[in-house]
Amino acid sequence: MGALSTVQEASGKTPAVSPEAGVPLHRQLFLVLHDEIDRGVLGPGDALPTEAALGEQFGVSRITVRRALADLADLGYIERRQGVGSFVREHGPSDPSPAGRSYLDTLRQTQFETEVEVLELGVRQPPRLVAETLDTTGELLHIVRVRRQRRTGEPLIVTEAWLPVHLSDTLTASALQRTALYELLSEAGVVVDRMRHEITAEIAGPRNAGLLDTAIGAALLRVNRLVWVAGMPHHFLSILLSPSRSRVLLSQSGSEAGSVDGLAFAHDVRGDRR
Numbered sequence: 001m002g003a004l005s006t007v008q009e010a011s012g013k014t015p016a017v018s019p020e021a022g023v024p025l026h027r028q029l030f031l032v033l034h035d036e037i038d039r040g041v042l043g044p045g046d047a048l049p050t051e052a053a054l055g056e057q058f059g060v061s062r063i064t065v066r067r068a069l070a071d072l073a074d075l076g077y078i079e080r081r082q083g084v085g086s087f088v089r090e091h092g093p094s095d096p097s098p099a100g101r102s103y104l105d106t107l108r109q110t111q112f113e114t115e116v117e118v119l120e121l122g123v124r125q126p127p128r129l130v131a132e133t134l135d136t137t138g139e140l141l142h143i144v145r146v147r148r149q150r151r152t153g154e155p156l157i158v159t160e161a162w163l164p165v166h167l168s169d170t171l172t173a174s175a176l177q178r179t180a181l182y183e184l185l186s187e188a189g190v191v192v193d194r195m196r197h198e199i200t201a202e203i204a205g206p207r208n209a210g211l212l213d214t215a216i217g218a219a220l221l222r223v224n225r226l227v228w229v230a231g232m233p234h235h236f237l238s239i240l241l242s243p244s245r246s247r248v249l250l251s252q253s254g255s256e257a258g259s260v261d262g263l264a265f266a267h268d269v270r271g272d273r274r
Contacts, residue, residue, distance in 0.1 A: 024154070024213070025060050026067035027244060032058075033068065037077050037088055048078065048086040067152070114156060118173040119211075120144035123165055130162050133226060134233045141165050145176060146211055156246055158211050163235040181237075190229055198224040199248055212242050219243060 036042045049057065051065045058065075069086055072078045078086045125131075126140045134140070143161040148154060161181065163171065170188045171181070185192075200222050209216045223239040241248075 026064045026071070027154075029054070029058055029060060029064060029068035030071045031244065033072060034075075034077065037072075042088045044088050044090045046088045048088070050085060114147045115150050116177050117146050117148065118143070118176050119146060121171075121173050121176075123168065126162050130236050133236055134162065139165060141168050141171060143171065143176065143181075154245065155212050156241065158208065158240040160238045160240075161235060162237075190234070192234075193228040193231060195228070196226045198226075200224070208240060212240070214242050214244070221246070221248060223248060 033042075033048070042048065048054070048069070051062050051069070054060075054065045054068075055062050069078065069080060073080050073086075076089060079089050080086045121143050122141075123139050124142050126134070126136075126142070130140070131137060140162045141164065143159075143163070145159050145161075146155050147157050147159070149156055159181075167185075167188065167190075170184060175184055182192075202220050202222055204212065204214055204216055204218045204220050206216055208220065209218065212220070214220075219242075221241050221243050223241075225237040225239065227234050227237070229235075
């Protein structure tokens with residue numbers, strides 16, 4: 001079994017893959033192998049165990065193993081050779097936003113790799129927190145979408161947006177299924193001054209667990225984005241994702257890292273812990 005079995009023998013156990021974990025089995029196996037490669041346990045050129053061996057070792061079907069290996073190959077972590085096996089490839093740090101690519105370029109790539117389902121679209125009164133954040137008392141355009149991996153259909157993120165009502169004719173369901181939201185806004189002449197992001201963690205309730213195909217009570221990440229246009233709060237976007245499938249990456253230039261501009265930590269800690 002090579003390096004993978006050597007490490008597992010040293011640790012005395014095989015990493016757990018369980019249908020009760022709230023994460024698809026092929027994704028759990030993907031994460032195990034991904035971690036072994038990232039930590040250097042499996043190095044460039046090393047052969048992975050056979051599909052049959054992985055299935056037996058982790059107690060999963062050949063189809064599950066193949067899906068996990070296909071995902072690793074898609075990310076460039078392994079090379080699959082017909083009739084020979086799967087081998088670890090040379091690869092650098094995974095970064096979907098390399099230098100020279102604009103934010104819209106990244107969105108276009110995401111749009112190509114995924115598909116969007118518009119769950120809710122209409123004009124309604126926002127909740128109090130959103131109304132206060134956008135400093136409004138009127139109705140707003142409300143959009144809820146789920147973005148899925150195009151090849152497997154797995155849900156990746158759920159987004160909820162609150163925007164000015166006058167954008168209703170631009171942000172139609174068909175347009176949102178074809179084009180990224182911020183590309184549509186750019187085409188409509190919306191020029192963003194700045195954004196503020198807040199990243200928090202929460203527990204999946206029944207609705208969000210169903211939308212993200214995860215277990216009720218599973219950990220989720222939420223990214224709240226407040227956008228300013230012409231010096232005023234313009235719209236609010238909340239992004240919900242599962243850390244078992246997605247990550248949040250923050251990139252800064254050397255000068256930005258030195259000053260830590262735009263990065264802050266807010267601590268909601270009470271003095272009385274009794």
